[in-house]
Amino acid sequence: GQQVMQIPQYQHVQEGEDFTTYCNSSTTLSNIQWYKQRPGGHPVFLIQLVKSGEVKKQKRLTFQFEEAKKNSSLHITATQTTDVGTYFCAGRDSNYQLIWGAGTKLIIKP
Amino acid sequence: GEEVAQTPKHLVRGEGQKAKLYCAPIKGHSYVFWYQQVLKNEFKFLISFQNENVFDETGMPKERFSAKCLPNSPCSLEIQATKLEDSAVYFCASSATGGLYNEQFFGPGTRLTVL
Numbered sequence: 001g002q003q004v005m006q007i008p009q010y011q012h013v014q015e016g017e018d019f020t021t022y023c024n025s026s027t028t029l030s031n032i033q034w035y036k037q038r039p040g041g042h043p044v045f046l047i048q049l050v051k052s053g054e055v056k057k058q059k060r061l062t063f064q065f066e067e068a069k070k071n072s073s074l075h076i077t078a079t080q081t082t083d084v085g086t087y088f089c090a091g092r093d094s095n096y097q098l099i100w101g102a103g104t105k106l107i108i109k110p
Numbered sequence: 111g112e113e114v115a116q117t118p119k120h121l122v123r124g125e126g127q128k129a130k131l132y133c134a135p136i137k138g139h140s141y142v143f144w145y146q147q148v149l150k151n152e153f154k155f156l157i158s159f160q161n162e163n164v165f166d167e168t169g170m171p172k173e174r175f176s177a178k179c180l181p182n183s184p185c186s187l188e189i190q191a192t193k194l195e196d197s198a199v200y201f202c203a204s205s206a207t208g209g210l211y212n213e214q215f216f217g218p219g220t221r222l223t224v225l
């Protein structure tokens with residue numbers, strides 16, 4: 001079946017360093033959504049990308065949806081402790097199903 | 111309500127016992143989704159509803175799992191004869207419609223521990 005691969009599984013960064021997570025789909029997606037789950041919490045919707053080549057920014061977060069609509073990334077500039085959590089992508093396939101990535105856990109080194 | 115409500119927050123069951131989880135979607139939302147999240151964090155889709163009708167049940171282990179969304183009642187997910195591997199956090203989410211562009215709003219989850 002269709003899969004969305006998300007890497008890396010974990011990323012340890014020093015506070016102030018950048019963080020990036022990548023999602024790759026085996027097939028073209030209609031759109032892709034990004035969610036953040038804080039430790040012990042529930043996923044919260046961050047953003048949705050629809051158009052080929054789309055780039056959206058939310059303060060220090062930059063989301064990209066590449067031209068072929070199979071790959072997406074989330075980049076956080078100058079991480080802060082409030083960024084800690086697991087970031088999930090979820091791609092919408094042509095059958096309207098939301099296919100979830102496995103998540104990337106952002107860990108700030110003490 | 112304005113948030114997805116899930117009860118109970120925690121549920122402990124002995125292996126072989128029944129477990130029933132409840133979800134009240136955001137008022138006005140037509141779609142309800144159930145997910146299972148185990149320790150590795152990956153979300154496993156179980157089932158979705160459009161109002162009281164099953165929309166997609168491709169993720170549902172049908173032997174022991176069942177779910178309902180009845181009018182004027184919270185949705186429910188029931189596990190008959192729980193097994194150790196059913197231990198997980200079960201999230202319910204709702205969305206306004208099931209179309210291409212709708213975000214899902216998640217409840218706080220129910221942590222099921224099977225001993």
